[in-house]
Amino acid sequence: MRFNRAVNYREQRGETMKNKYLSASLGLYINYFVHGMALIIIAQNIDFLSKQWHTDNAGAAAVVSSLGIGKLVAVFFSGKLSDRFGRKLSVVLGILFYVLFLGGILISPNVAVAYMLGISAGVANSFLDTGTYPALMEAFPKKSGPANIIIKAFMQGGQFVLPYLISFLIMRQLWFGWSFIVLIAVLCVNLVFVLTRTFPPMAADSPESQAAEPQKARTLHFSLNEICLILFGYVAQTVLYILGQWIAKYGSEVVHMSEGSSRLLVSYGSLGAICCVLVTFLLGNRGIKPIYFMMIYTVMTAVVSLVIWAFPVPAVCTAGAVLLGYFSSGGLIQLGLTLLAEKSSRGKGLVTSLYTIAEGVAIFTIPLVAAAISRVNIGGIFLLNAAVALFGFVLSLIVFTRDRQPVNEAGVQAERARC
The missing domain is CATH 1.20.1250.20 (MFS general substrate transporter like domains)
Incomplete structure (x- = not known):
């Protein structure tokens, strides 16, 4: 029985390695690496952003709550859109809304504008969720749990890396906005990559x-x-x-x-x-x-x-x-x-x-x-x-x-x- 179990495990692992959706999955995971950084990028740059928005740290921190509003608003249509028009469209929209958020925050003149842009980050998160999780379940139907939990590893990886990136900018006395630009660049490259990938058919x-x-x-x-x-x-x-x-x-x-x-x-x-x-x-x-x-x-x-x-x-x-x-x-x-x-x-x-x-x-x-x-x-x-x-x-x-x-x-x- 142990031998059969070992054989089955090796066969399943081989099937996973040969899965033609592995490259598409990599693109999905990279989005969540950036998502992990985006969740804390305002908090990590709060001193710079509060000066830009002419407010205190509490006022700048309030912008983070707008992500929840955007996420709640978008879930009422993002899931249906994903089921009807496909996972790739939902993921692409998520990337575009995140680029809007990161670029907009960088040039936003006050808290009100930043708050509206924060809503777009919540919308981006919702589109990514309703496109990525179903796509991974359809790409790895026998291992949907492990495939989805890797998302968490990429998010944690992003949150681990960003503080070091910002510390590097501060030590070199560089503009804080480079941290936003790096994220935008990664998302734009990944957008092209995702658009050229084949996604799994939606499962019945x-x-x-x-x-x-x-x-x-x-x-x-x-x-x-x-x-x-x-x-x-x-x-x-x-x-x-x-x-x-x-x-x-x-x-x-x-x-x-x-x-x-x-x-x-x-x-x-x-x-x-x-x-x-x-x-x-x-x-x-x-x-x-x-x-x-x-x-x-x-x-x-x-x-x-x-x-x-x-x-x-x-x-x-x-x-x-x-x-x-x-x-x-x-x-x-x-x-x-x-x-x-x-x-x-x-x-x-x-x-x-x-x-x-x-x-x-x-x-x-x-x-x-x-x-x-x-x-x-x-x-x-x-x-x-x-x-x-x-x-x-x-x-x-x-x-x-x-x-x-x-x-x-x-x-x-x-x-x-x-x-």
């Missing part, structure tokens, strides 16, 4: 998903699995946000670490996330299903969050940052979306939009809740993180339990059809 609904949902049910209601997995997008975005935005503040104000040491906690989280991507990719290639990762990662996120809250000391906080990076930032969003696309009989672009809406709601609501908690006790934010992660575990457990009861599920669907 799988027989499994068609059997699981009667034709009428597909348009009239959502299954419990779909609801749980869409809600999981809210969970995954929340735990990602709390780690990235609050771990440094928790380290400096609660654990009383130095400013430099507390900032490094974010880097430690990125290190953990990259390790998780590698491990998840390798195990996913071995046949481990996304649902197992989702259950383990959410429950461990809750445990680590509780430990950080209960023991506010530097050693625990540092180790906790690495572990939270691993369990909450190493691909939960990608795993949940991959499983949703597998379980749903709807178009992959549409379910990506629905999942993105859940993420967008989290982007709007969780900062407000976390800010309110921080006025009382910043440590309470990690209790919130634990609670949300446990909710994600419950959602994953529901999906896992229902998948182990196919007969009962069929009976429920039959009963619904009679009604």
Whole structure:
């Protein structure tokens, strides 16, 4: 049995290496390398941009929130466009909107103009998501989970590289705008590359998903699995946000670490996330299903969050940052979306939009809740993180339990059809 499994693994690996969509996939991944840098480029250049816009750092930082607005607005049509006109068009539009954002921010005279351009970045993100994730699932139908989770590695890579690029510009006393121009140049070259690549044909609904949902049910209601997995997008975005935005503040104000040491906690989280991507990719290639990762990662996120809250000391906080990076930032969003696309009989672009809406709601609501908690006790934010992660575990457990009861599920669907 072990020999057969090894043979199957080598055959699958060979099929992957011979996949004619590998070059197109590389272009898709490069977009997310730039996307990772674009997410933090305003924060990394905030001193320069605040002077350009004649405002303070808080005013410049407010521009970042516009990305959430653009993402929410675009998801209502980007998914349908992807399903109807193809993944390549959606990806190309995403690249063009990102070029508009980066070039516009560079010459924007004030915060109002910059805010409008920030909305275009959110639109770009939405088009990239609804084009890239379905395209990768169609290019690697047997390994859609590992293919999608590599996106996270490229995003983390971009966020790792950009600070070094900006430090280089500052040390050489060069214009800060070169960091934007480098990103624009990479996107323009990649646009030409993507346009010359062959994308996989859009996949029809799988027989499994068609059997699981009667034709009428597909348009009239959502299954419990779909609801749980869409809600999981809210969970995954929340735990990602709390780690990235609050771990440094928790380290400096609660654990009383130095400013430099507390900032490094974010880097430690990125290190953990990259390790998780590698491990998840390798195990996913071995046949481990996304649902197992989702259950383990959410429950461990809750445990680590509780430990950080209960023991506010530097050693625990540092180790906790690495572990939270691993369990909450190493691909939960990608795993949940991959499983949703597998379980749903709807178009992959549409379910990506629905999942993105859940993420967008989290982007709007969780900062407000976390800010309110921080006025009382910043440590309470990690209790919130634990609670949300446990909710994600419950959602994953529901999906896992229902998948182990196919007969009962069929009976429920039959009963619904009679009604």
